[in-house]
Amino acid sequence: MGEPLLTTQKLSNHFGKVCTALDLDLSFERGVLTSIIGPNGAGKSTLINLLTGHLPVQAGKIRFQGRDITRLPIHKRVRMGICRSFQIVNVFPELTVAQNVMIPVLARAGRSWRPIRSLSRETALMQETEAILEKVALLPERDTPATALSHGDLRLLEVGVALAAAPTLLFLDEPTAGMNPVERVRLLDNIRQIAREGRTTFVVVEHDMDVVFSLSERIIVLHRGEILCDGTPGQVRADAKVREVYLGDDVSDLFRYREE
Amino acid sequence: MQSYVHVILAGLSSGMFIWLVASGLTLIFGVLGVLNFAHGSFYMLGAYCSFTVLKYLGAGYWAGLLLGPLAVCAAGFVVERFFLRHVYRIALPYQLLLTFAFVLIFDNLVKIVWGGGALSPPSLSFLGGSVPILGRNFPVYNLFIIAVGPAVALLLWALLEKTWYGRIIRAASSDREMAASLGVRVPALFTGVFVFGTWLGALGGGLSVPYVGLLTPGMGETIIIEAFIVAVIGGLGSLKGAFVGALVIGVLSAFGTRFFPAFDMALTFILMGGVLLWRPQGLFGATR
Amino acid sequence: MKAQTRNAVAAAVVLLALCAVPFLSGKFAIYLTMRIMLLGIFAVGYNLLLGQTGLLSFGHGAFYAAGAYGLGLFGVHVSTHPLLGVAAGVAAAVLLALLVGTLCVRHTEIYFAMLTLACGMMAFSFFWNAREITGGDDGLIGIVRAPVSLFGGIRMPIGKDEQFYFFVLFFFALSVWVAHRIRHSPFGLALAGIRENARRSEFAGVPVRRYRLAVFVLSGAFAGLAGSLEALLESNARPFMAHWTHSAEPILVSLLGGLSSLAGPLVGSAIFVAMREIIQRFTENWMLGFGVVLLVIIMGFRGGVVGTLSALFRKATAPGEG
Numbered sequence: 003m004g005e006p007l008l009t010t011q012k013l014s015n016h017f018g019k020v021c022t023a024l025d026l027d028l029s030f031e032r033g034v035l036t037s038i039i040g041p042n043g044a045g046k047s048t049l050i051n052l053l054t055g056h057l058p059v060q061a062g063k064i065r066f067q068g069r070d071i072t073r074l075p076i077h078k079r080v081r082m083g084i085c086r087s088f089q090i091v092n093v094f095p096e097l098t099v100a101q102n103v104m105i106p107v108l109a110r111a112g113r114s115w116r117p118i119r120s121l122s123r124e125t126a127l128m129q130e131t132e133a134i135l136e137k138v139a140l141l142p143e144r145d146t147p148a149t150a151l152s153h154g155d156l157r158l159l160e161v162g163v164a165l166a167a168a169p170t171l172l173f174l175d176e177p178t179a180g181m182n183p184v185e186r187v188r189l190l191d192n193i194r195q196i197a198r199e200g201r202t203t204f205v206v207v208e209h210d211m212d213v214v215f216s217l218s219e220r221i222i223v224l225h226r227g228e229i230l231c232d233g234t235p236g237q238v239r240a241d242a243k244v245r246e247v248y249l250g251d252d253v254s255d256l257f258r259y260r261e262e
Numbered sequence: 263m264q265s266y267v268h269v270i271l272a273g274l275s276s277g278m279f280i281w282l283v284a285s286g287l288t289l290i291f292g293v294l295g296v297l298n299f300a301h302g303s304f305y306m307l308g309a310y311c312s313f314t315v316l317k318y319l320g321a322g323y324w325a326g327l328l329l330g331p332l333a334v335c336a337a338g339f340v341v342e343r344f345f346l347r348h349v350y351r352i353a354l355p356y357q358l359l360l361t362f363a364f365v366l367i368f369d370n371l372v373k374i375v376w377g378g379g380a381l382s383p384p385s386l387s388f389l390g391g392s393v394p395i396l397g398r399n400f401p402v403y404n405l406f407i408i409a410v411g412p413a414v415a416l417l418l419w420a421l422l423e424k425t426w427y428g429r430i431i432r433a434a435s436s437d438r439e440m441a442a443s444l445g446v447r448v449p450a451l452f453t454g455v456f457v458f459g460t461w462l463g464a465l466g467g468g469l470s471v472p473y474v475g476l477l478t479p480g481m482g483e484t485i486i487i488e489a490f491i492v493a494v495i496g497g498l499g500s501l502k503g504a505f506v507g508a509l510v511i512g513v514l515s516a517f518g519t520r521f522f523p524a525f526d527m528a529l530t531f532i533l534m535g536g537v538l539l540w541r542p543q544g545l546f547g548a549t550r
Numbered sequence: 551m552k553a554q555t556r557n558a559v560a561a562a563v564v565l566l567a568l569c570a571v572p573f574l575s576g577k578f579a580i581y582l583t584m585r586i587m588l589l590g591i592f593a594v595g596y597n598l599l600l601g602q603t604g605l606l607s608f609g610h611g612a613f614y615a616a617g618a619y620g621l622g623l624f625g626v627h628v629s630t631h632p633l634l635g636v637a638a639g640v641a642a643a644v645l646l647a648l649l650v651g652t653l654c655v656r657h658t659e660i661y662f663a664m665l666t667l668a669c670g671m672m673a674f675s676f677f678w679n680a681r682e683i684t685g686g687d688d689g690l691i692g693i694v695r696a697p698v699s700l701f702g703g704i705r706m707p708i709g710k711d712e713q714f715y716f717f718v719l720f721f722f723a724l725s726v727w728v729a730h731r732i733r734h735s736p737f738g739l740a741l742a743g744i745r746e747n748a749r750r751s752e753f754a755g756v757p758v759r760r761y762r763l764a765v766f767v768l769s770g771a772f773a774g775l776a777g778s779l780e781a782l783l784e785s786n787a788r789p790f791m792a793h794w795t796h797s798a799e800p801i802l803v804s805l806l807g808g809l810s811s812l813a814g815p816l817v818g819s820a821i822f823v824a825m826r827e828i829i830q831r832f833t834e835n836w837m838l839g840f841g842v843v844l845l846v847i848i849m850g851f852r853g854g855v856v857g858t859l860s861a862l863f864r865k866a867t868a869p870g871e872g
Contacts, residue, residue: 054753062740080755094746105743114756117737117768118728124736167755187837297660330751345849352852354659355606359805360848362798374833487671487794494664528675531668534654538665542657 004069007032007171008053008084013062015048015227016219022048024227026062030171036205037214041247043251046207047089049224049256050173055079066171077152081110083170087177089207091156093148093163100144100157104131106166131166138162138192141213154185161189167195178213186210198245223247264396269516271395275404277409277512279473282466283489284496284504285418286459292499293435293455296346299361302486303368304460307334308467309477310376313383318472326471329466337368338460342453365482372479381477390472404471410469414462415505422501431455488515491534497547506545555646561726568719572712580711582784586823587722588776589803593815594729595772596800602738602767606663606747609650609670611797613643613770615677617777622690623683630696631715632708636778641772643848644767646673651766655759658748660769670767670797677789687790693781698866708782718779725772732768739764774801805847808854 006029017229022045030036038046039056051057053064055076057145069077093180095100108114108125123243135141143151148159155179161177174193178186189215208214214235221238223231231241240245287301312330316323341364349357392399422428434441434451442448466485471477492511496503511530518529537545571583592614593799599605612853618644621635629635654665684690695714698706708714732738743751751758781787790796793858799822800815807818829836851858 054631063773077750077755077757080753086753088750092742092747092750094750096746097742099741101739105739105751108739109755114740115761116737117763118731119736120731120734121736121739122734163750163754167753301823345845348849352661353604355801355805356848356852358606359801359844362802362842363841366837366844369837370835370841374838375577378834457589483795487667490664491668496663498660528672528679531672531675534668535665535672538657538661539653542661 006030007067007150008076010053011063011065012065013052013059014051015045015052015060021227023052026229027221028204028229028232030205030237032170033197033200034202034203034219035217036220036222037218038205038224039209039211040206040230041076042116043226044224045227047175048205048222048227050086054084054173056086059089068177075146077109078257080106080167080169081166083166084173085167085169085171086173087160087164087175089175091153091160093156093159095149096147098145099135099140099148099151099159099162100128100131102148102161103134103166104128106163106171107134110167133138135160137165137196139188154181156193157185158189161192165202169202171203171205176206176209178208178210186213193217201205264398265520266315267396268398268400269405269520270513271400271408272511273513273516274411274434275407275473275512276516277510278407278506279466279470279489280485280492280512281411281508282414282469283327283463283485284492284508285414285501286462286466286497286506287489288493288496289303289418289462290456290459291493292501293431294346294350294452295435296350296357297498298459299358299460300341300364300368301463301489302482302484303365304338304463304482305467305485306372306471306479307368309417309465309471309474309481310372310381310467311380312468312471313466314376316383318424323472326466327468329416331461332470334464334467335457335461338457338464338501339453340487341460342456346456347449347452365486366490369479369482376477376479378479380474383471383477393498407473411508412507413518414465415501418501455473493532494544495534495537497544500546501545503546568722569716577711579853580715582823582827584711584718585717586820587718587820588780588783589799589823590816591722591725591779592773592776593786593803593819594726594812595769595776597804597809598732598741598771598772599765599863600801600804601750601814602733602745603741603762604840605652605762605766606801607666607681607766607769608663608801609666609668610675610769610773610793611794612650612670612673612792613647613773614777614780614796615673615787616627616643616646616790617774618776618781618791619677619684619777620854621781622693624688625696626692627693630694632696632698632782635782636775639724639778639781640771640774641691643772643777643836647767647770647774648763651763651770655762655766665690665799667794668794670794674789674792674794677792684787684789686694687789689786690781691786693785693787695782695785711859714783718783721775721779725775726812726816728786733812737743737761737764802844804854806854806860808841808856810853811856814854814856821855 009029010026011027013023017149026049029064038049040046048057052059055074059072063070066082066084071082094105103112106125107130109143111127112119113124113127132141132144135144138161140155140158140162143155148156151159157177157180164172164174178189180187193204194217196202206217208212218235221233221235221239222229223244225247231238283301283305289296290296290301308331312326315326315329315469345360347358390403391400393405422432429444430441431451434446434448438448460538474481486509492507493504495511496505496507511533514533515530522529560835568583572580595611599607615640621639624638648667650666654662657665675854678687695708698708698717706713708717727823740751741758743756744761745753748758777791801820803822804815805818807816808814825840826836829839846861847854853861
């Protein structure tokens with residue numbers, strides 16, 4: 003596989019007395035679809051916030067493709083190829099679906115600064131926008147304002163906007179939250195297909211065990227800011243510590259997939 | 263030495279007026295999240311209403327101080343209950359411009375009702391006169407004001423920290439939905455806080471009548487800018503910050519007027535710029 | 551494409567009407583139309599900041615004043631050539647906007663509004679106090695309207711209002727055209743993204759702070775242009791131009807006309823100036839009426855005049871649905 007895409011060294015973070023990340027040493031390989039799971043408060047969102055630049059790093063280092071990005075501002079990390087989607091839909095409300103996706107497309111092409119050129123002349127970039135809309139199955143809605151979309155379509159748009167920045171490494175924060183089963187299947191199929199194309203590596207934070215076990219090649223289990231287990235779905239299922247932490251309903255979910 | 267002490271005292275008394283206006287502004291912002299441009303107008307209305315009670319109803323100074331601000335509370339009630347309440351969830355520019363619309367309305371109403379010229383109130387008998395401090399006379403009324411400021415601060419602190427009502431206000435201001443789901447009637451609470459804040463501003467206006475000696479329709483505009491600066495320097499939403507800020511601005515302005523008259527106006531703005539550059543959230547403000 | 555052609559036709563009609571004004575009306579109407587155009591330039595540039603990017607600045611009067619004093623001082627000390635004077639005024643405004651913007655743009659919402667207010671008032675205080683340079687509260691006098699001399703020996707006199715009118719009209723049309731292009735450019739879309747969701751814009755790779763500064767300076771340039779034109783029109787520059795009550799004018803006017811369209815600030819300017827002139831004849835307290843109008847708009851018609859009218863128009867022409 004060659005050099006890992008992203009590595010962290012002793013990454014730590016705490017809010018007051020609460021430790022949300024403790025000396026995390028992680029590495030993410032290109033093309034390996036990874037899921038991050040863990041009970042509430044385990045530090046999953048904090049980890050994504052730290053890696054994408056949403057939260058400033060208190061201690062430790064982050065390296066992307068060999069380069070130290072620990073202090074890099076968000077938009078520079080995006081330009082380098084790290085992007086994320088949000089747990090709560092975080093799009094551009096009054097703009098149309100096409101406009102939503104076009105903003106990152108323009109930014110990545112380095113064209114968003116042009117003040118006089120007409121948008122309609124950027125045909126190549128418009129085609130790219132439409133290609134992305136097609137990938138997330140939102141092309142028919144291209145001229146609908148985001149506020150008029152259904153919840154499921156909004157979540158698709160959410161992923162679409164993140165994809166539009168053509169990231170090498172894309173963090174999805176609970177992408178299927180609130181979706182009905184049909185929508186969920188559709189989104190997962192889209193993710194699988196895009197991952198197969200090879201240009202984007204996905205790291206997905208999820209609560210839903212269906213999604214996690216059907217999608218991932220690698221699972222990281224977080225607990226109280228520390229890595230409890232890190233391996234293939236089979237390894238995670240068999241791990242005693244994981245079973246201990248997930249006492250209760252989730253354990254039976256984990257065991258259900260033994261029959262896969 | 264004597265002039266320094268007098269300048270400080272003058273600064274303290276003018277600072278206390280700014281504190282009175284800023285306290286209402288800060289309270290309203292801290293609880294309701296709204297920056298009320300019209301607060302200066304309530305100050306002005308407080309002064310004019312107290313003046314009217316004094317002059318036309320022939321009642322004494324204390325009656326004016328009591329009744330004037332209460333009349334203004336009615337205006338505050340109308341503004342919140344029928345207008346402001348409907349724009350809480352809308353973008354900031356609209357809220358600011360709504361209160362600004364009321365500035366235009368109130369300022370012009372005052373001109374219509376009381377005339378556009380300056381009014382001079384009758385002189386005070388009770389707290390009038392001056393006392394010698396370090397060899398120079400200083401008005402008794404100003405000393406009274408210097409005492410009223412901290413008294414109001416103490417009152418507010420006691421209200422918010424020590425009473426059950428104050429606890430509910432603090433809860434509602436930090437989490438509106440949570441308080442509502444716990445049974446607090448948030449809309450009524452907000453109206454109450456707004457009216458109380460209005461009363462504080464109007465009280466400042468009423469107290470200013472003997473101090474400024476002259477009432478003009480523009481008096482609201484000048485004090486609201488100073489109150490804003492004080493509130494921002496202290497940290498929007500922090501009463502402690504507003505009090506400290508008012509003291510600092512009052513004293514510094516007094517020094518400015520006395521020793522550097524050319525920079526007078528700019529001094530307060532430069533100070534605000536300086537504070538915000540160093541601490542973007544103000545001295546005691548919350549880091550967002 | 552229907553909407554685009556319709557807008558182009560409307561713009562052409564308005565332009566023609568504006569060209570016709572000096573030939574069809576008296577001195578007062580000419581003067582009034584020029585004042586509308588000046589406020590229009592100020593407001594249309596300001597709306598790039600407010601309506602397009604979502605930033606509320608209370609200090610843009612400072613850049614207006616910088617434009618006026620810039621042209622005035624240039625004219626008194628260097629050269630009275632109007633075009634150079636306008637360039638000097640705009641340059642002064644741009645420099646000041648760069649300085650103020652760099653200071654203020656790192657803050658958001660209320661603190662941004664308050665800081666810009668403070669900067670505006672500091673500028674006001676400077677113009678008021680620096681008597682030797684600016685003339686203090688008497689304003690800067692001695693500004694003349696020298697003829698515009700271009701290459702090829704062409705000299706166009708602008709001393710008379712009817713002549714100066716076309717000078718103003720030229721810059722007005724230019725400003726509106728530039729604002730229009732910006733709104734429909736990739737930069738304009740990025741600005742709209744910043745307005746709708748600044749955080750997400752960061753995550754889309756848009757350098758938010760840099761773009762905010764850019765549009766701040768751009769709107770300052772428009773303000774400076776309007777200011778320098780007013781200095782030529784009125785033959786003076788006054789400190790009041792930097793006062794926050796003057797800074798409030800483009801805000802009120804854009805809101806009145808509608809924040810989300812190009813025409814909004816222009817329509818608002820026309821209504822505002824016309825209202826002020828007409829009502830001022832009857833009463834001194836015309837601002838009271840304006841306050842009430844503002845109240846009505848915020849409470850129910852946030853789209854402003856243009857927004858409300860286009861919504862009504864859309865409903866009327868909608869294909870018979872419920």
